[in-house]
Amino acid sequence: MTGVALPRPFRLIALDTVDSTNDEAKRLAAAGAADGTVVWARRQTAGRGRRGRRWVSEEGNLYCSVLVRPEYPASEAAQATFVAAIAAADAVAAALPPDAYVTCKWPNDVLVEGRKVAGILLESAAAAGEALDWQVVGLGINLAHFPADAEFPATSLHAEGAPDATEPDLLESFCSRFQAWRVTWRRVGFAAVRRAWLGRAHGLGQPVTVRLERETLGGVFAALDEGGALVLRQDGGERRITAGDVFPAAD
Ligand code: BTN
Numbered sequence: 001m002t003g004v005a006l007p008r009p010f011r012l013i014a015l016d017t018v019d020s021t022n023d024e025a026k027r028l029a030a031a032g033a034a035d036g037t038v039v040w041a042r043r044q045t046a047g048r049g050r051r052g053r054r055w056v057s058e059e060g061n062l063y064c065s066v067l068v069r070p071e072y073p074a075s076e077a078a079q080a081t082f083v084a085a086i087a088a089a090d091a092v093a094a095a096l097p098p099d100a101y102v103t104c105k106w107p108n109d110v111l112v113e114g115r116k117v118a119g120i121l122l123e124s125a126a127a128a129g130e131a132l133d134w135q136v137v138g139l140g141i142n143l144a145h146f147p148a149d150a151e152f153p154a155t156s157l158h159a160e161g162a163p164d165a166t167e168p169d170l171l172e173s174f175c176s177r178f179q180a181w182r183v184t185w186r187r188v189g190f191a192a193v194r195r196a197w198l199g200r201a202h203g204l205g206q207p208v209t210v211r212l213e214r215e216t217l218g219g220v221f222a223a224l225d226e227g228g229a230l231v232l233r234q235d236g237g238e239r240r241i242t243a244g245d246v247f248p249a250a251d
Contacts (some may be wrong), residue, residue, distance in 0.1 A: 002040075004168045006175050009036035010066070019046040021065040022121055022138040028067060029125070029134040035069035040171055047140065050121055051245070060144030061156075062167045066137045066178065071186070073130040078228050078242065079190045081108045081122045082197045084137045087177035088118050089200050092141065094173055095157055095165045103202035105152075106221070106230050106246050110141075111202055115155035117142050137178070141170050152247065190226070198224055207249035208232070210241055217241075218249060 002014040011034065018024050018041040025039045041064075044057035057063050068080065085108040092110050093102040103111045110118035121138040142156035143165050157165040185193050198204065203221050210217045210232060222233040229240040 002168065004040070004171055006038060006172060007179060009034075010038050010175050010179070011036055013037065013039050015039065015041040017041060017043050017045060020044050020048050020138075021063050022048065022123055022136050025065040025067045025136040025138070026123065026125075026134075029136065033067055035067065037067040038064060038171075038175060039067075040064040040167070042167075048121060048138075049119055049140075055119070055121075055140055056145075056147055057140070058145055060167075062139070062141040062143060062170045062174075064139055064171055064174070066139075066175070068135040068137060068182075070124075070132040070135055072132070074124070074126055074132050075130065076190070077122075077124050077132055077135060078107075079185065079193065080135055080137065081120060082190075082193050082228055083181045083185050084108060084120050084122065084139065084178060085110065086193060086196045086200070087174055087181050088120065088139055088141065090177045091170055091173040092117055092157065095162045095170060097161045100160060102200065104197055104200045105202040106224070107228070107243075109152075112155055112157075112160045114202070115146075115153040116150065117146070117155050117157065117160070139174060141174075143167060143170065190228070194224060194226070194228070203246065203248065209247045209249050211245040211247070212241070212243070221246065 021039040043059045047055035047057035049055040089110045108120040118141040124135045125133045127133040146154040146156045208221045219232040219234040223231040232239045
């Protein structure tokens with residue numbers, strides 16, 4: 001008995017310990033699991049963050065992954081990251097006092113008062129042509145713990161005024177919001193998701209430093225384009241960034 005009631009079409013697999021809920025969801029995908037399979041674990045022994053980083057996963061925080069069987073092409077796969085980020089931000093905001101300042105940091109972190117409270121790791125596998133076989137949306141939300149030494153300041157729901165927030169509450173809240181945003185995305189289009197994300201955007205119009213795989217760029221976070229790329233305004237013009245880490249520009 002997990003005490004978790006997920007809406008349709010979700011089907012919960014609740015584990016005590018796993019290497020990574022994303023890896024378990026990928027194994028289930030390979031074994032033919034259906035859209036909406038949710039893997040939730042109390043702790044992870046090999047939790048992963050974006051760009052190969054470790055995601056410390058001791059008991060008390062939320063670690064979950066949703067398996068999606070996409071009906072959209074690979075060219076739209078990155079948009080799912082914003083769908084998940086908005087759903088996670090809405091779930092975080094609903095758990096906190098009404099005056100909490102909840103924002104989304106490009107591409108898919110959730111911040112409270114400018115500190116990271118949740119991260120998303122999206123992984124996909126291509127099928128034939130432009131089709132996708134699966135996407136796994138991995139979400140970690142800090143409830144009880146947060147890393148003190150992260151390269152971006154972090155926090156937790158308990159530290160930000162929601163001492164009673166629990167993993168089952170956040171899991172249910174995220175899944176129902178993720179499903180609602182998924183439906184809006186497919187029915188109305190990415191413009192609706194983009195608008196909601198921009199309503200919570202962190203650092204829009206501000207000078208930022210963008211760290212890419214092989215270079216670091218400075219400029220102004222000018223916009224989010226129609227496909228979800230960060231538009232960086234520089235002296236010489238504009239650059240569209242599709243993957244990287246964003247930090248406030250150093251003075
Ligand atoms: C990031 O901000 O770098 C993304 C962090 C994603 C962490 C979650 S926890 C559940 C799922 N399983 C993992 O191994 N990673 C994601």
